[in-house]
Amino acid sequence: MFRTEVQVAPSGLALGLQDNVVTIGSCFADVIGTKLQQHKVDVLVNPFGTIFNPVSVSLLLKAASGQPYDFEQHLVQNNGIWYAYDLHSSFSSPSKDDLIAQIQQRLQTTSEALQQASLLIITLGTALAYKLNTTGAVVANCHKLPSKNFTRTLLSSEEIILAFEDMYSLLKMINPQLRVLLTVSPVRHIKETIEMNSVSKSVLRVMCHQLTQLHEDVLYFPAYEIMLDDLRDYRFYKHDMLHPTETAEDYIWQKFIAAYYDKxxxxxxxxxxxxxxxxxxxxxxxxxxxxxxxxxxxxxxxxxxxxxxxxxxxxxxxxxxxxxx
Incomplete structure (x- = not known):
């Protein structure tokens, strides 16, 4: 034995083809969501684009669950194009009204999907976030605006848990049967330095552990541990040495379905x-x-x-x- 295999205990969920799924969060939410789509599962994949920090993820899920939120007050224009601070740059338009319509349509789609879903997969990328200096609000995306407009901050596990709890209570109101599966993305954010990436991932991992202790229907899937400990070799990384290869993704996928899906x-x-x-x-x-x-x-x-x-x-x-x- 030349490796330490991560054993993922059976969850007891026993999901099947007819169970709907929603994924949201970092690019790893796209990986799992796309795999499910390819295998005929009805899944809504990252409806707001790639969102890395957990506070922004919680805000969007709260809005999709019915909590009023004025997105129009959080729009910005740059080089003639309108963007939303709370969403990925793929949500953009030369027309402010068109962008607002895009957001409202996606919120409606996500709300309907959450009400029908058996499982919500939240993949967290980083606890490092950026706050808009004029308001102090955490943004999901800086949209290549000047760095002087923002202040980088390390979110605390307490801050993240508070945002999650608000969101969780709203989710359970629209779908009492919904189960939440948390994952920490195995992709390292080295642009924030390797040292800060370690701190960030540690905050996320502690937060996930605390939430699984607080809620019986909040689960954790160790994609992060599988990549860093089980697949501890650079042959499982793409050329950027950050993202998992297709082989690694397939291995993690097999661990995932063995734990959460039926035979x-x-x-x-x-x-x-x-x-x-x-x-x-x-x-x-x-x-x-x-x-x-x-x-x-x-x-x-x-x-x-x-x-x-x-x-x-x-x-x-x-x-x-x-x-x-």
């Missing part, structure tokens, strides 16, 4: 990954009888999976049928 879903993922491989197959001779037989067999397998797991395979079937002659 039927695990079997489905194996069956579905065969379909995904078939979809990426490119034949040297598309009109050959061998390839046409391959396509017909794939369509039959799709039909069987659709009946067995009660899923829609129309999009995948269309891709195969387009190649039939």
């Amino acid at each position: 039927e879903f695990s079997q489905f993922t194996q069956d579905w990954e065969k379909v995904q491989r078939a979809l990426t197959h490119r034949a040297f001779h598309p009109a050959s009888e061998a390839h046409q037989t391959f396509l017909r067999r794939a369509l039959k397998q799709l039909q069987q999976l659709e009946q067995k797991y009660k899923i829609s395979t129309a999009a995948e079937a269309a891709q195969f049928k387009a190649q039939l002659q």
Whole structure:
């Protein structure tokens, strides 16, 4: 044994294909959310774009849960484009009214998803945040405005927990059955220096531990520990030496579904990954009888999976049928 494997205890959730999910937070929320989407789960992935700090995450979830918040008072114009301090830069427009409409539409979509979801996954990136000097409010994004407009601050675990508790009570009002899964992103934020990244991740980890002790339906998934301790080798990092490789993401994904999903879903993922491989197959001779037989067999397998797991395979079937002659 040349490694220390992180064992993730079964959670008892036993989620299935019919359980809806919402993910929010850092880029790791995109990774898990996209994996779920690829495996036919109804999931809303990072509806407000990448959000790194937990106070901003809590603010957006509170707004989506119905707490009044005047986003218009937190907009800024830069080079003719309007941005929202509380959201990712992908939410922007030359028109202020259009940006407000974008935000309201996304809040409505997120509210509906949260009411139907069985699980909310919150991935926290950093406890280092920036406060707007004119108001003292924590911002989710500085939108490349002058650094003199902001003050960098290290959020305390007490400050983060207070924001979470306010948000949590609102979530439970709109969906009493919702479970919350906290993760700390394994991506290091070295632009804040390696030393401060360690401090930041420590604050987040302590906060997650405290919240799981306070609430029975708040869980923690150790993606951070899996990456740093289990996959303790730079071959599991991309060229930037910060983000996990596809191999590392797949390994963490397998740990995730083993802990939170039922055995039927695990079997489905194996069956579905065969379909995904078939979809990426490119034949040297598309009109050959061998390839046409391959396509017909794939369509039959799709039909069987659709009946067995009660899923829609129309999009995948269309891709195969387009190649039939």
